[in-house]
Amino acid sequence: MSMPPLASGPDGPHALRPLLHTVLDALRDGTRARGGPLPPGGPEAVAARVRDAVGDVLPDEGDPDALRRLITALAEGSADPAHPHCAAHLHCPPLALATAADLAAGVLNPSLDSWDQAPAASALETLVTRALAREADATDALVTTGGTESNQLALLLARERHGGTVRLVHAANAHHSLPRAAWLLGLPDPVVVPAPAGTLDPAALDDALTTLSGPLLVAATAGTTDAGLIDPLPEIAALCAAHGARLHIDAAYGGGLLLSDRHRHRLTGLEAADTVTLDLHKLGWQPIAAGLLTVTDPHDLTALHQHTDYLNADDDTEAGLPDLLGRNPRTSRRPDILKIAVTLKALGRTGLAALVDQVCDLAQHLAALVHAHPRYELYDRPTLSTVLFRPADATDDTVAAVRRHLLTQGHAVLGRARLDGRLWLKATLLNPHTRPDDLADLLRLVEGTTPR
Numbered sequence: 001m002s003m004p005p006l007a008s009g010p011d012g013p014h015a016l017r018p019l020l021h022t023v024l025d026a027l028r029d030g031t032r033a034r035g036g037p038l039p040p041g042g043p044e045a046v047a048a049r050v051r052d053a054v055g056d057v058l059p060d061e062g063d064p065d066a067l068r069r070l071i072t073a074l075a076e077g078s079a080d081p082a083h084p085h086c087a088a089h090l091h092c093p094p095l096a097l098a099t100a101a102d103l104a105a106g107v108l109n110p111s112l113d114s115w116d117q118a119p120a121a122s123a124l125e126t127l128v129t130r131a132l133a134r135e136a137d138a139t140d141a142l143v144t145t146g147g148t149e150s151n152q153l154a155l156l157l158a159r160e161r162h163g164g165t166v167r168l169v170h171a172a173n174a175h176h177s178l179p180r181a182a183w184l185l186g187l188p189d190p191v192v193v194p195a196p197a198g199t200l201d202p203a204a205l206d207d208a209l210t211t212l213s214g215p216l217l218v219a220a221t222a223g224t225t226d227a228g229l230i231d232p233l234p235e236i237a238a239l240c241a242a243h244g245a246r247l248h249i250d251a252a253y254g255g256g257l258l259l260s261d262r263h264r265h266r267l268t269g270l271e272a273a274d275t276v277t278l279d280l281h282k283l284g285w286q287p288i289a290a291g292l293l294t295v296t297d298p299h300d301l302t303a304l305h306q307h308t309d310y311l312n313a314d315d316d317t318e319a320g321l322p323d324l325l326g327r328n329p330r331t332s333r334r335p336d337i338l339k340i341a342v343t344l345k346a347l348g349r350t351g352l353a354a355l356v357d358q359v360c361d362l363a364q365h366l367a368a369l370v371h372a373h374p375r376y377e378l379y380d381r382p383t384l385s386t387v388l389f390r391p392a393d394a395t396d397d398t399v400a401a402v403r404r405h406l407l408t409q410g411h412a413v414l415g416r417a418r419l420d421g422r423l424w425l426k427a428t429l430l431n432p433h434t435r436p437d438d439l440a441d442l443l444r445l446v447e448g449t450t451p452r
Contacts, residue, residue: 007107016107019067026068030075037086039077040410046077079413084431084438085445088415090225090253090279092430094287097346101339102287112333114311115322121335122322128341129292135258136251136278137271138294140301142328143336146291147252148177150277153293153329154248155181155217157275160303162215166246169193169208170219171200171231175250178219198227198419202235209243216245222267223253226417226426227379228363228386230254233269241272249273252291254384256283259349260356266383274300282430283356283385286339301326358432359385366427366439375447379424388417388424391450396423402449412445 005015039046053073063069080086082093110118112125129141144150155178158166168182168190179190191212193204200220209216218240220231233249240247249270255278257263258270270276274297280290295301305326307314312323325331344352363382370378370389379388390399399416403425406412415426425446 008109012107022068023071026071027075030072030078031080033072033076034078034080034410036410037083037413038079038407038410040408042408049073050077082431082433084434085412085442087427087429087431087434087442088413090282090428090430092282092285093433094281095285095343098286098339098343101342105335105338108335110335112324112327112335113331114324118324118335121338122324124341125327125335125337126322128337128344131344132278132292132340133294136255136273136276136294138273138276138296140298141278141292141294142301143333144291144293144328145289146281147175147250147277147279148180150252150279150291150293151175151177151219151248151250152181152184154219154275154277155185155187156329157295157300157303158215158217158246158248159185159187161246161300166215166217167191167212168217168219169205169212169245171195171205171221173198173200173224173226173229173231174219174221175225175252178250195231198224198229200231200236202232202239205236206239206243209239209245216243217248218245219248219250220273222249222251222255222257222270223384225253226386226419227388228253228382228384228428230266230383233267233272235269237269237272247273248275248277250277252277252279253282255279256356257384259283260353260360262353262357263360280340280343283359284340284343284352285355285430285432286343290336290340304329355432359429359434362429362432362434362436362439363387363427365436366429366442369439369443373443375450376443379419385429387427387429388419389427390422390424391446394450398451399423399425402446405449406445411449412442414446 006012007016050073053069081091110121112118112122115122125143129143133139133141142153144153155168167188168178170178170190171193173195182190191208193208194201218236220233220236222230237247251270254267257267276294278292278294280286281288284290312325317323363385366387367378367382370376375392376389377392400423403414403416406414415428417424417426
């Protein structure tokens with residue numbers, strides 16, 4: 001039996017080239033078979049098609065057609081964020097350029113736990129993370145798997161900076177990963193501040209900080225998951241300074257506005273944060289994962305330092321080999337920085353700003369269509385690229401049923417959000433190729449599904 005070829009090495013490109021043709025053809029065939037933004041039939045029908053395509057997961061004899069069969073099945077059974085009617089979540093269609101760079105990362109397979117496994121990747125990560133940190137008025141940044149890991153790291157660094165304990169204070173609009181991180185780290189139950197209009201109430205925060213004692217970490221949000229709202233960052237920063245509280249800003253969604261001259265002002269106050277969560281697989285159009293945590297004080301990172309002789313021996317570091325173990329709690333790490341670096345370099349600030357501005361404009365257009373339509377109710381004008389709306393006079397049960405019908409029929413992928421005590425349909429627009437006519441068609445699909 002001949003050994004299967006490897007992806008890297010001098011023969012790697014020759015081995016990969018025909019496989020890439022197979023992959024691309026399978027992606028095309030699966031997308032055509034799906035025919036829309038989501039596979040029809042619901043969970044049971046999708047699972048049955050996958051079972052049929054896979055058959056025996058581990059057969060005695062290998063199947064030479066496995067690559068084509070399984071990728072076709074996955075493409076056919078996937079939600080397609082590049083379809084203009086797939087607009088439920090903070091799930092972007094990745095740029096072709098970034099995806100191509102990600103292929104190279106998989107082929108070369110550097111592991112960012114020691115310099116001798118990733119010489120160029122470690123140097124690239126240092127350059128790019130510090131450049132991105134400067135965009136948020138910080139000094140350094142760590143690469144993470146996304147907003148959840150970034151928020152966890154922010155709490156970890158705050159805890160260690162304060163001698164092993166800190167009390168988290170966050171608004172009711174905060175991402176679920178923040179209270180979950182407090183639980184994972186063994187911290188006290190967080191203090192939850194009201195967010196009556198969807199954003200943190202500064203007066204309530206002032207009352208909480210006046211009452212509480214001990215080390216405090218306030219977590220604000222720049223781009224809520226439900227509605228894309230931004231907390232009043234300047235007021236929150238001023239309160240943290242007055243009360244001596246540490247400030248973390250979860251800008252996993254809204255951080256993309258840093259790239260836009262038109263919208264950057266919405267993030268005024270971000271510069272006061274000790275740590276900031278950024279996530280470029282949202283408003284950065286990267287394949288998952290592409291998260292970052294920026295850090296203002298580089299001394300915070302000493303909490304992550306670990307020593308193990310086979311990765312960062314003292315004599316190696318004294319001889320000039322970089323120590324990578326203090327860059328992340330994870331050991332084996334793929335070079336997610338490569339696709340980010342390629343995107344930044346290839347598109348530049350102007351190209352990325354155009355993408356951000358485009359999806360924000362699309363959200364304004366959809367909101368205008370909803371506002372002008374007698375059969376719809378608009379929650380509010382969008383802050384970022386999220387639009388909340390619902391059929392006028394519908395019950396919450398009807399709104400939920402409309403959404404599920406569109407999903408199971410494979411016609412449209414819309415999210416859901418509960419605000420002001422009511423259930424809303426959520427359109428999160430992250431596809432810069434979506435056109436105004438696509439948005440009008442989306443509203444017609446919803447209207448055609450809503451009982452009269």
